[in-house]
Amino acid sequence: MSVQATDDRTDYEDPRITRSRALIMAAAARVFLERGYPGTSVDDIAAAAGVSKRTVYNVFDDKEQLxxxxxxxxxxxxxxxxxxxxxxxxxxxxxxxxxxxxxxxxxxxxxxxxxxxxxxxxxxxxxxxxxxxxxxxxxxxxxxxxxxxxxxxxxxxxxxxxxxxxxxxxxxxxxxxxxxxxxxxxxxxxxxxxxxxxxxxxxxxxxxxxxxxxxx
Known part of the structure; x- marks a missing residue:
C-alpha cells in the first residue's frame, strides 16, 4: 500500500504572484471586454497590466487559460x-x-x-x-x-x-x-x-x- 506525501506548501502562493495575478486579471478583463477574444493578445494584456509578457506567462499558461x-x-x-x-x-x-x-x-x-x-x-x-x-x-x-x-x-x-x-x-x-x-x-x-x-x-x-x- 502506497501513501502519497502531502506538502503543505502546495496551498501557498508567493505574494508577488498573487499581486501579479490580480493586476493581470483586472487588465485582461478590461481588454477582453473592449476587444473580444480574437482582438486581444498577451502583449496587449501585459501592457495594460503594466507587467512584462514573461510575467503573464509565469502566472497563466496561455491566453485561453487567462x-x-x-x-x-x-x-x-x-x-x-x-x-x-x-x-x-x-x-x-x-x-x-x-x-x-x-x-x-x-x-x-x-x-x-x-x-x-x-x-x-x-x-x-x-x-x-x-x-x-x-x-x-x-x-x-x-x-x-x-x-x-x-x-x-x-x-x-x-x-x-x-x-x-x-x-x-x-x-x-x-x-x-x-x-x-x-x-x-x-x-x-x-x-x-x-x-x-x-x-x-x-x-x-x-x-x-x-x-x-x-x-x-
Missing part, C-alpha cells in the same frame, strides 16, 4: 448579484413593492457595470466557448427567472396576484421590465445617464403593467 479565468470570475460575480436579487424577491411579502424594486434593480444593472459588455463578449465567443454562454444563462438570468417564478407562485398562494403559470409569468415580467432596454444597450454602444434613467422609468412602467395584468 480568458477562462476572467469569464469564470465574471460568472461568479453575476451569480452573486443574481442570487441576492432572487433571495430578496422570494422573501418579500408585498408583491407590488417587491416587483417594482426588482424591475428597477434589473434596469440599473443593464446599463451599469459590466453586464452588457460581458453579454456581448459571451455572444461573440459562443461558437468558440459554448459552455460559457450556457453557464452564464443558468447562473445569472436563469437564476433570477427561477426565483421570480417562485416568488410569483407565493404571491398567488397569498392572494396578491393571479398566477396560473409562474414560469411564463416570470418571462412576461422580465421582458416588460428590461427587454427593450437590454436590446438597446446591446446594440447601442454609447450610453449615458439619461439612457439609464429612461431604462429605470421603463422598468417601473413595465412592472406596473405586469401587476395590472396579473391582478386578482
Amino acid at each position: 480568458f477562462r479565468a476572467i469569464i469564470g470570475d465574471a460568472l461568479d460575480t453575476a451569480e452573486r448579484f443574481s442570487a441576492e436579487l432572487a433571495v430578496t424577491t422570494v422573501e418579500a411579502t408585498d408583491a407590488a413593492a417587491a416587483l417594482t424594486s426588482l424591475a428597477r434593480e434589473l434596469a440599473a444593472s443593464v446599463l451599469g457595470g459590466r453586464v452588457v459588455p460581458l453579454r456581448r463578449l459571451l455572444i461573440g465567443e459562443a461558437a468558440r466557448f459554448p459552455e460559457f454562454a450556457v453557464e452564464y444563462y443558468e447562473r445569472a438570468p436563469g437564476r433570477v427567472m427561477a426565483a421570480v417564478a417562485v416568488a410569483l407562485r407565493s404571491f398567488d398562494e397569498r392572494g396578491q396576484l393571479r398566477i396560473d403559470d409562474p414560469e411564463l409569468a416570470a418571462e412576461h415580467f422580465a421582458f416588460l421590465a428590461i427587454g427593450a432596454s437590454l436590446d438597446r444597450a446591446l446594440f447601442l454602444v454609447e450610453t449615458d445617464a439619461a439612457s439609464a434613467d429612461a431604462a429605470v422609468e421603463r422598468a417601473e412602467r413595465g412592472a406596473a403593467v405586469f401587476l395590472r395584468a396579473y391582478a386578482r
Whole structure:
C-alpha cells in the first residue's frame, strides 16, 4: 500500500504572484471586454497590466487559460448579484413593492457595470466557448427567472396576484421590465445617464403593467 506525501506548501502562493495575478486579471478583463477574444493578445494584456509578457506567462499558461479565468470570475460575480436579487424577491411579502424594486434593480444593472459588455463578449465567443454562454444563462438570468417564478407562485398562494403559470409569468415580467432596454444597450454602444434613467422609468412602467395584468 502506497501513501502519497502531502506538502503543505502546495496551498501557498508567493505574494508577488498573487499581486501579479490580480493586476493581470483586472487588465485582461478590461481588454477582453473592449476587444473580444480574437482582438486581444498577451502583449496587449501585459501592457495594460503594466507587467512584462514573461510575467503573464509565469502566472497563466496561455491566453485561453487567462480568458477562462476572467469569464469564470465574471460568472461568479453575476451569480452573486443574481442570487441576492432572487433571495430578496422570494422573501418579500408585498408583491407590488417587491416587483417594482426588482424591475428597477434589473434596469440599473443593464446599463451599469459590466453586464452588457460581458453579454456581448459571451455572444461573440459562443461558437468558440459554448459552455460559457450556457453557464452564464443558468447562473445569472436563469437564476433570477427561477426565483421570480417562485416568488410569483407565493404571491398567488397569498392572494396578491393571479398566477396560473409562474414560469411564463416570470418571462412576461422580465421582458416588460428590461427587454427593450437590454436590446438597446446591446446594440447601442454609447450610453449615458439619461439612457439609464429612461431604462429605470421603463422598468417601473413595465412592472406596473405586469401587476395590472396579473391582478386578482
